[in-house]
Amino acid sequence: MGRRSDHSRAELEELILAAGHTLLAETGYAGFSAREVAKRVGYSVGTLYNVFESHDDLMLAINTRTFVEWAAWISARLERAGEDRIAVLVDSYFDFATANRNLWMAIYDHRLPEGAAFPDRYAQDRRTLTLIVEQEIARVLPPERAHEAGPLTRSLLATVHGHCVFALNGTFALLEERHPRDAALARVREALAAA
Amino acid sequence: MGRRSDHSRAELEELILAAGHTLLAETGYAGFSAREVAKRVGYSVGTLYNVFESHDDLMLAINTRTFVEWAAWISARLERAGEDRIAVLVDSYFDFATANRNLWMAIYDHRLPEGAAFPDRYAQDRRTLTLIVEQEIARVLPPERAHEAGPLTRSLLATVHGHCVFALNGTFALLEERHPRDAALARVREALAAA
């Protein structure tokens, strides 16, 4: 068949992305399949592969979307935050991951083949989220240490991330840890106090 | 065919495990396949599935082995450690993960189906590694805080883990972080200093 007037190329891309996002949220990375996405939007596999280069390409696009939503989620929380913005940061990080388990884990489950670089769009959106955090870190840092904001942000992101993964992947359950959030926040507080 | 005198059941299990471990180290979790393991040990798929219940079962067995090796690696380093045992802990954690990239990542890439619990053997070996760390944490903790060693150990493990994943999965590369180890150790030091 030729062009179907009901969907432009951009609309079709958006349609696939939305369906993929939904499917990923439902099934998780392991259960995700391009074929099922195609079925859900009512197009054939072939068409999907005309719009997205590969499974990796589609996954990357979906994860980018998740990243944008995550950043928006945290930003929204920060807007209506009181004094303790750092606590809001840690809390909203955890909340998003918990409320969007499969989507959040898929960001890290999906791995590009050896040596392949992240596409620009994806890299950009990841740095955006980092920048939001960096602003807040810089705010509570003494002025003479402002230059450390970058490295410290990355390290604190890793710290909170570690607690969050262990909370969601069963590691903490295995070790009978029951307060991952509190622990993460405590570590962040100590690091900031030390600076 | 019947029993092949060249391998007992236990030997066969060991053979498959070793081959699986090697394959996993070579290809990583995504490229791993039970079929390929079977081919490498010179048995059919069917035989492999008589020895191991499922793909998950085999993965779990391989990951358990990795965990044991990891614990041994860290223990060995601790034995010939000087004053600063905490630095050795963080360093050997990173070293093992770096030297055994695919094996280490597979521990976290593999996820059991919804609600399935870890088998005892696996849980045990994971707790063993935690205990090694907990001993060292307890050693540097003031006596009156000894009871915090458990939660603190889990939190510090999460902290180092977070830095380690970000170093290996490309996140830190994306954010241009170049000293993940140092950052991890710094966070651990701050947390211990605060206690």
Place this chain on the structure above:
DNA sequence: AACAGAAATTGAGCGCTGTTCAATTAAAAA
């Protein structure tokens, strides 16, 4: 030595996956 029973091994077959591409069909241009 011949047979019977038990145990181990097999691999074709099922339904799934990502991916390709010649063939088809619908829309746009002439």
Place this chain on the structure above:
DNA sequence: TTTTTAATTGAACAGCGCTCAATTTCTGTT
């Protein structure tokens, strides 16, 4: 109306996890 262009298709391929009737080999008994 005819031609050209572009979108869409789905069978085909190689691979996956997994199953199980059929086969083969080893063991124990007569």
